Amino acid sequence: MIRTTRLMTLCAFVFGLSFAGVVFARDCVTECKRAAIAQCLLLAPEGGAEACYTADYSYCRQVCGVNPPQA
Numbered sequence: 001m002i003r004t005t006r007l008m009t010l011c012a013f014v015f016g017l018s019f020a021g022v023v024f025a026r027d028c029v030t031e032c033k034r035a036a037i038a039q040c041l042l043l044a045p046e047g048g049a050e051a052c053y054t055a056d057y058s059y060c061r062q063v064c065g066v067n068p069p070q071a
């Protein structure tokens with residue numbers, strides 16, 4: 001009985017850590033994209049702001065240590 005309780009506690013702890021890691025990575029990618037868009041808007045020529053919002057910011061996933069989704 002004690003062994004089962006310890007195992008369940010360990011599983012819950014590991015699940016919590018993994019969940020927290022996913023949330024942190026998602027926030028990192030979002031902040032990276034926001035910063036990249038802000039930088040792009042500062043450097044964009046007149047009327048070129050639309051390109052900042054449609055650009056590919058996939059490098060943010062690498063910066064944050066998130067693997068790209070497998071297609």
